[in-house]
Amino acid sequence: NAGVMQNPRHLVRRRGQEARLRCSPMKGHSHVYWYRQLPEEGLKFMVYLQKENIIDESGMPKERFSAEFPKEGPSILRIQQVVRGDSAAYFCASSPLAGRTDTQYFGPGTRLTVL
Amino acid sequence: GQQLNQSPQSMFIQEGEDVSMNCTSSSIFNTWLWYKQDPGEGPVLLIALYKAGELTSNGRLTAQFGITRKDSFLNISASIPSDVGIYFCAGLSPAGNMLTFGGGTRLMVKP
DSSP, X not given: OOOOEEEOSEEEEOTTOOEEEEXXXXXXXXXXXXXXXXXXXXXXXXXXXXXXXXXXXXXXXXXXXXXXXXXXXXXXXXXXSOOGGGOEEEEEEEESSTTOGXXXXXXXXXXXXXX | OOOEEEEOSEEEEETTOOEEEEEEESSOOSEEEEXXXXXXXXXXXXXEEOSTTOXXXXXXXXXXXOTTSSEEEEEEOSOOGGGOXXXXXXXXXXXXXXXXXXXXXXXXXXX
């Protein structure tokens, strides 16, 4: 049973470009969470999605960031017009159960570098 | 927003020594979790605590959920080189469905 998969593992973008980060949850998991980790810091919650629905986006910046989890395919975290401050590791986690964040399994992360 | 204060920020110990780290919060949490993160990887769950006062072990790891529900500690006994990594506490608040993470404790073990 494959774990949570994220790609790409490393992404380099120039200021103003778009970044698309993909997360494939574990088989049978329909709940996805995205977190951002700045260097030397803990993970910060961004958004919680179920299939085709955004449940909680209280941690998402108001502009340039969006997330989706379509009926088919991976969850996508999209950052438009990236700035240097967006450089971070972005992790997704998946869970089989609603509201049970203690059953989250984390992916290996995507490290975004903005030049 | 809620914050978790995790200490110490880093520890450099000799192999075989015991380690203790803790997290405190100004808010109550319903669940406390402890994770380990290796370089270039995502966090891996070590121990989950669900009740105030609960003491749970996982091999050489022991964690406790504080009585006040505002703190938790993690102990590692007889450390070995593969214990090296960053340990994070995380709390699940009564109102939320997301995890709040502490700032991490970076553990270094000298063989």
